Amino acid sequence: MRKINTDQFRRGTRSTPREINRKIVLNLVREHQPLSRADLARRMQVARGALTTLVEDLVSAGVLCEGETADTPRGRKPTMLYVRTRDRFVVAVDVRFRRTSVMLSDFEARELALETFSTPAEPEALVAELVPRIRRLLRTHGVAECEGIGLVVPGMVDRRSGRILNSPPLGWKNVELRSMLADATGLRVFIENSPTACALAHLWLSPSHNVETDNFVYVAVSDGVGAGVVVDGELLRGHGETAGEFGHIPLSLDGPPCMCGLRGCWEAYTSNIATRARYLGLEASMPGNRETLREVGFTMADLIARARTGDEAAKRALEETGRYLGLGVANVITAFSPAQIVIGGEITRAWDLIGGVVEKAARQRALTDAAAGTPIIPAHGVEFPRLRGATALLVARHFAAPQVA
Numbered sequence: 036m037r038k039i040n041t042d043q044f045r046r047g048t049r050s051t052p053r054e055i056n057r058k059i060v061l062n063l064v065r066e067h068q069p070l071s072r073a074d075l076a077r078r079m080q081v082a083r084g085a086l087t088t089l090v091e092d093l094v095s096a097g098v099l100c101e102g103e104t105a106d107t108p109r110g111r112k113p114t115m116l117y118v119r120t121r122d123r124f125v126v127a128v129d130v131r132f133r134r135t136s137v138m139l140s141d142f143e144a145r146e147l148a149l150e151t152f153s154t155p156a157e158p159e160a161l162v163a164e165l166v167p168r169i170r171r172l173l174r175t176h177g178v179a180e181c182e183g184i185g186l187v188v189p190g191m192v193d194r195r196s197g198r199i200l201n202s203p204p205l206g207w208k209n210v211e212l213r214s215m216l217a218d219a220t221g222l223r224v225f226i227e228n229s230p231t232a233c234a235l236a237h238l239w240l241s242p243s244h245n246v247e248t249d250n251f252v253y254v255a256v257s258d259g260v261g262a263g264v265v266v267d268g269e270l271l272r273g274h275g276e277t278a279g280e281f282g283h284i285p286l287s288l289d290g291p292p293c294m295c296g297l298r299g300c301w302e303a304y305t306s307n308i309a310t311r312a313r314y315l316g317l318e319a320s321m322p323g324n325r326e327t328l329r330e331v332g333f334t335m336a337d338l339i340a341r342a343r344t345g346d347e348a349a350k351r352a353l354e355e356t357g358r359y360l361g362l363g364v365a366n367v368i369t370a371f372s373p374a375q376i377v378i379g380g381e382i383t384r385a386w387d388l389i390g391g392v393v394e395k396a397a398r399q400r401a402l403t404d405a406a407a408g409t410p411i412i413p414a415h416g417v418e419f420p421r422l423r424g425a426t427a428l429l430v431a432r433h434f435a436a437p438q439v440a
């Protein structure tokens with residue numbers, strides 16, 4: 036039961052039921068495509084004729100498209116409906132501590148082109164580097180109409196203003212990145228915190244709908260650590276839009292210093308920077324060491340490879356991260372009672388080495404049997420989770436339920 040906000044509501048009009056049904060059609064096709072009109076009507080629980088105008092409108096608006104006919108046992112060959120995705124383009128940008136990636140993708144987050152470069156220290160330099168690259172990508176691939184740019188950063192973002200409020204890994208505070216990039220490219224730009232965007236991608240770009248995908252917490256382990264919390268199919272944002280910053284909730288008040296300036300944050304134990312620093316014997320939060328870590332070409336993939344070849348110190352560094360990861364996951368489970376926890380990031384490539392350690396640590400602090408049984412699932416098979424998240428910033432807007440009342 037959601038309370039109606041009497042200061043800010045959307046009054047129902049004559050077109051409201053149509054708008055709702057349009058979104059239901061769009062989502063049914065998205066999840067079950069290819070779908071015939073007869074099957075769509077069955078799933079909508081209406082007579083087929085009741086859908087004719089709605090479907091034709093969506094086809095002529097270029098939102099749905101008609102694909103090949105399908106063979107049926109009775110010999111009729113219905114024309115199948117698809118959501119139009121392949122010729123709708125998005126520029127996805129993932130700004131990270133060391134590297135920034137730019138991907139041209141379609142509406143299903145398929146990679147059409149990808150390039151990366153060293154992340155500049157200043158936001159103005161980032162925009163100066165991004166703009167010609169984006170223009171060239173669009174030109175080279177003959178994209179006349181681009182839906183916009185989705186950009187993700189490790190840090191807190193005010194989604195409404197597009198301002199980066201605080202990004203400890205990048206060392207940026209109150210940066211008007213969206214307006215800078217939108218003015219320079221003339222495209223629509225959406226900016227989001229990377230774990231939040233990863234959760235959106237899990238919610239909107241996963242092939243099928245089930246109860247687990249409506250209630251989950253996506254924990255992104257990257258340069259920073261953060262969580263995207265989805266409750267009943269909706270992302271939890273909070274009053275200041277920065278909910279889910281579990282990375283900066285302490286595991287221990289006397290713990291190691293974090294890049295945010297506080298001590299003992301979950302991130303200070305579990306981020307890729309922390310794991311690499313642990314192995315290399317560096318303190319991740321020391322400014323000089325931060326530069327060293329940025330410059331040194333030693334990646335999480337290298338660390339995992341060493342652990343696999345019997346480097347005991349590499350194995351210990353990963354397992355220690357796994358234990359702290361599990362302890363923090365227990366906090367997330369206690370706070371939100373999700374149907375599942377999804378873990379994303381490079382660390383998941385070592386899941387066979389640390390998955391057991393993560394689960395054991397999480398179970399140790401579970402308060403109920405249900406909490407202890409919460410599945411902790413690595414987001415395998417997703418090659419670029421954050422770029423997928425950046426794409427989802429534009430895609431989700433097309434499928435989300437209309438806000439009513």
Ligand SMILES: [Zn+2]
Nearest residue numbers: 283293295300
């Ligand atoms: Zn912190």
